Amino acid sequence: MDITKKYEIIKIKGESLNKVEDTLINEYPFTLFIDDEEIITLLCTPKSLKELALGFLYSEGFVESLDQIERIQIDEENGRGYLYLKYRKTLTEKLYGKRTITSGCGKGTVFYNVVDSFKSRKIHETIDLSKENVIQLSKEFNGKSELFLKTGGVHSCALSTKDEILYFEDDIGRHNALDKILGRAFLDNIDMSDKIVITSGRISSEILIKTAKREIPAIISRSAPTSLAVDMARELNILLIGFARGEKMNIYTNFPSLIF
Amino acid sequence: MDITKKYEIIKIKGESLNKVEDTLINEYPFTLFIDDEEIITLLCTPKSLKELALGFLYSEGFVESLDQIERIQIDEENGRGYLYLKYRKTLTEKLYGKRTITSGCGKGTVFYNVVDSFKSRKIHETIDLSKENVIQLSKEFNGKSELFLKTGGVHSCALSTKDEILYFEDDIGRHNALDKILGRAFLDNIDMSDKIVITSGRISSEILIKTAKREIPAIISRSAPTSLAVDMARELNILLIGFARGEKMNIYTNFPSLIF
Numbered sequence: 001m002d003i004t005k006k007y008e009i010i011k012i013k014g015e016s017l018n019k020v021e022d023t024l025i026n027e028y029p030f031t032l033f034i035d036d037e038e039i040i041t042l043l044c045t046p047k048s049l050k051e052l053a054l055g056f057l058y059s060e061g062f063v064e065s066l067d068q069i070e071r072i073q074i075d076e077e078n079g080r081g082y083l084y085l086k087y088r089k090t091l092t093e094k095l096y097g098k099r100t101i102t103s104g105c106g107k108g109t110v111f112y113n114v115v116d117s118f119k120s121r122k123i124h125e126t127i128d129l130s131k132e133n134v135i136q137l138s139k140e141f142n143g144k145s146e147l148f149l150k151t152g153g154v155h156s157c158a159l160s161t162k163d164e165i166l167y168f169e170d171d172i173g174r175h176n177a178l179d180k181i182l183g184r185a186f187l188d189n190i191d192m193s194d195k196i197v198i199t200s201g202r203i204s205s206e207i208l209i210k211t212a213k214r215e216i217p218a219i220i221s222r223s224a225p226t227s228l229a230v231d232m233a234r235e236l237n238i239l240l241i242g243f244a245r246g247e248k249m250n251i252y253t254n255f256p257s258l259i260f
Numbered sequence: 261m262d263i264t265k266k267y268e269i270i271k272i273k274g275e276s277l278n279k280v281e282d283t284l285i286n287e288y289p290f291t292l293f294i295d296d297e298e299i300i301t302l303l304c305t306p307k308s309l310k311e312l313a314l315g316f317l318y319s320e321g322f323v324e325s326l327d328q329i330e331r332i333q334i335d336e337e338n339g340r341g342y343l344y345l346k347y348r349k350t351l352t353e354k355l356y357g358k359r360t361i362t363s364g365c366g367k368g369t370v371f372y373n374v375v376d377s378f379k380s381r382k383i384h385e386t387i388d389l390s391k392e393n394v395i396q397l398s399k400e401f402n403g404k405s406e407l408f409l410k411t412g413g414v415h416s417c418a419l420s421t422k423d424e425i426l427y428f429e430d431d432i433g434r435h436n437a438l439d440k441i442l443g444r445a446f447l448d449n450i451d452m453s454d455k456i457v458i459t460s461g462r463i464s465s466e467i468l469i470k471t472a473k474r475e476i477p478a479i480i481s482r483s484a485p486t487s488l489a490v491d492m493a494r495e496l497n498i499l500l501i502g503f504a505r506g507e508k509m510n511i512y513t514n515f516p517s518l519i520f
Contacts, residue, residue: 055443183315
């Protein structure tokens with residue numbers, strides 16, 4: 001399984017605008033089974049999967065020593081890891097139901113959301129966003145973030161129009177910061193169809209899904225998206241801009257009407 | 261509730277070694293209830309808690325509109341958020357059992373682990389680690405990481421002796437990278453009592469707990485720890501070093517025998 005995936009994107013640097021091939025980190029759902037019972041789906045990088053399966057089950061207390069393990073089998077093609085144990089009774093007591101552990105700032109239900117997301121309504125109204133809007137919004141956002149970045153280890157998130165930031169929140173978790181702004185929008189009962197999510201963190205599938213569920217047409221990050229996030233954004237017509245730094249940005253989803 | 265907490269730490273910069281007061285981001289367990297039924301514990305920054313509670317429950321589909329909400333009550337002192345609904349039957353069907361969503365690269369069971377961790381055996385054998393060891397290990401680690409940091413959005417993790425890195429892994433998730441090295445150590449059945457975890461990511465409580473469970477006596481990061489991670493490391497006598505960059509490092513836990 002490839003650790004990275006190639007995507008054709010639009011790279012903007014000052015006045016230059018080019019279609020280029022970009023390499024994204026592959027976000028790979030990996031479902032673990034113990035004695036054919038589904039335990040969990042990890043969203044991970046498809047490398048050292050055997051070690052990940054064992055390490056996770058070990059960390060979570062499903063396995064305590066090598067001699068408990070009958071065999072382990074990795075189905076890389078289908079993203080599945082099967083662990084067979086010698087002593088089942090004692091360990092099956094420890095099993096908890098299916099759950100998904102996410103790649104970052106986890107949501108326990110993202111796997112279902114991954115499925116949901118493809119049921120989400122496509123965005124048909126493309127947002128009229130110019131390069132200058134993105135540069136200006138990123139500048140305003142970074143100014144607000146710096147204060148919090150100083151303390152170390154917090155993520156920031158904002159909800160904006162194409163012209164200005166409406167809400168700004170930060171948290172040790174990327175998801176919490178996004179949920180905070182979505183919560184404020186919920187309280188204020190505002191229309192999301194012309195709004196933009198701006199985040200300091202990576203755009204993983206969970207972040208994209210939260211945005212998609214609210215039918216927000218655009219998301220901007222100073223960091224990288226994952227392959228799964230870009231696949232979903234393309235499926236749902238969400239404008240996804242990454243590495244928005246100064247005059248630079250990468251556009252991962254294209255619209256006929258997108259004139260930069 | 262304070263967003264940050266003050267800790268007395270040892271700051272090393274080249275030849276200088278000083279006890280200073282350092283400000284850490286507060287990692288705050290926040291448990292959500294719907295109609296007095298416990299839903300989940302979020303590990304978050306204690307700010308905009310009402311927005312976080314609503315945003316999370318909204319994102320997860322527990323609430324769809326404001327008129328479903330009877331009232332919301334935040335008990336900041338005890339880290340609890342109570343949401344009372346008008347139409348219970350339909351929504352309680354959607355409820356799933358207690359789960360913890362973590363601040364970063366989430367583990368679904370960290371809240372129980374937080375409790376567990378204080379039952380973990382204290383580390384009594386303090387690891388004999390010098391400043392030069394940390395500088396050398398960080399240098400070796402950063403060299404290996406760079407390759408992966410280029411693709412954007414991956415975390416690296418290593419297991420080392422005080423002299424050299426034994427295992428190195430990377431993943432889109434901090435936890436996955438750590439589980440990968442713990443899985444390799446598990447397969448190789450090696451003694452962890454003189455080993456060190458090195459991570460590119462923040463040290464949150466979940467990362468500290470995974471390390472504590474294996475009774476690994478030291479963890480080094482180029483990033484920041486959270487307050488909860490430092491509290492646990494102090495409780496369990498785990499050597500926690502953050503912001504290890506070049507000649508600089510912060511030591512968050514002290515040992516009588518630690519001579520730098």
